[in-house]
Amino acid sequence: MADTAAKLATPTDLKSNQASNVAEALNGLLADSYALYLKTKNFHWHVSGPHFRDYHLLFDDQAAQILGTTDQIAERVRKIGSTTLRSISDISRRQSLKDNDQDFVSAKDMLKELRDDNLAMVExxxxxxxxxxxxxxNASSAIIDEWTDAAEQRAWFLFEAAQAG
Incomplete structure (x- = not known):
C-alpha cells in the first residue's frame, strides 16, 4: 500500500494539512456535483407540463454544465497531491445534497429544488x-470563483423560470 500511495503522491508546495483540507472540500464538491448532475438529468427526463420543452432544455443545459466541472474538480484534487472519488458509494458517502427518488415531482417543485441545491453548492x-x-x-481559489459564478447563474435561471408570468 505504501508503494501505491507513493506512486500517486503528486508533488506540491502546499503544506500537507492545508492541501488535505482543500482536497477534502473539493471531493465534497465533486460528490455534490455528481449528485446534482444526476438529479438535474432525472428532472430533465421526467419533467412534464405546459413548459415541458423550455424546462427540458434548461435542465439538459445545466446538467451538461455541471458534468463539465467534474473533471476540473477531480484534476485539481490530484494537482494538490491528493486522491479523489473512486465509486458511486464514495460519492454517496461524501455528498451533502439530497437525492430525489420520488415517482413524480411537479415542474414547479423541480425548479425550486434545483435552485435550492445550486444555492447550497454556492455555500x-x-x-x-x-x-x-x-x-x-491560488489556482483552486481562482477556479472556485468560476464554479461559484456558474452555480449562481444556474440558481438565477431556475428562479426566473419559476416566476409566475
Missing amino acids: SLRAAKDLADKAKD
Whole structure:
C-alpha cells in the first residue's frame, strides 16, 4: 500500500494539512456535483407540463454544465497531491445534497429544488474557497470563483423560470 500511495503522491508546495483540507472540500464538491448532475438529468427526463420543452432544455443545459466541472474538480484534487472519488458509494458517502427518488415531482417543485441545491453548492464553494485561500492555493481559489459564478447563474435561471408570468 505504501508503494501505491507513493506512486500517486503528486508533488506540491502546499503544506500537507492545508492541501488535505482543500482536497477534502473539493471531493465534497465533486460528490455534490455528481449528485446534482444526476438529479438535474432525472428532472430533465421526467419533467412534464405546459413548459415541458423550455424546462427540458434548461435542465439538459445545466446538467451538461455541471458534468463539465467534474473533471476540473477531480484534476485539481490530484494537482494538490491528493486522491479523489473512486465509486458511486464514495460519492454517496461524501455528498451533502439530497437525492430525489420520488415517482413524480411537479415542474414547479423541480425548479425550486434545483435552485435550492445550486444555492447550497454556492455555500459549499465559498467554504472551499476560504480553505484554498488559507492554504495559499491560488489556482483552486481562482477556479472556485468560476464554479461559484456558474452555480449562481444556474440558481438565477431556475428562479426566473419559476416566476409566475
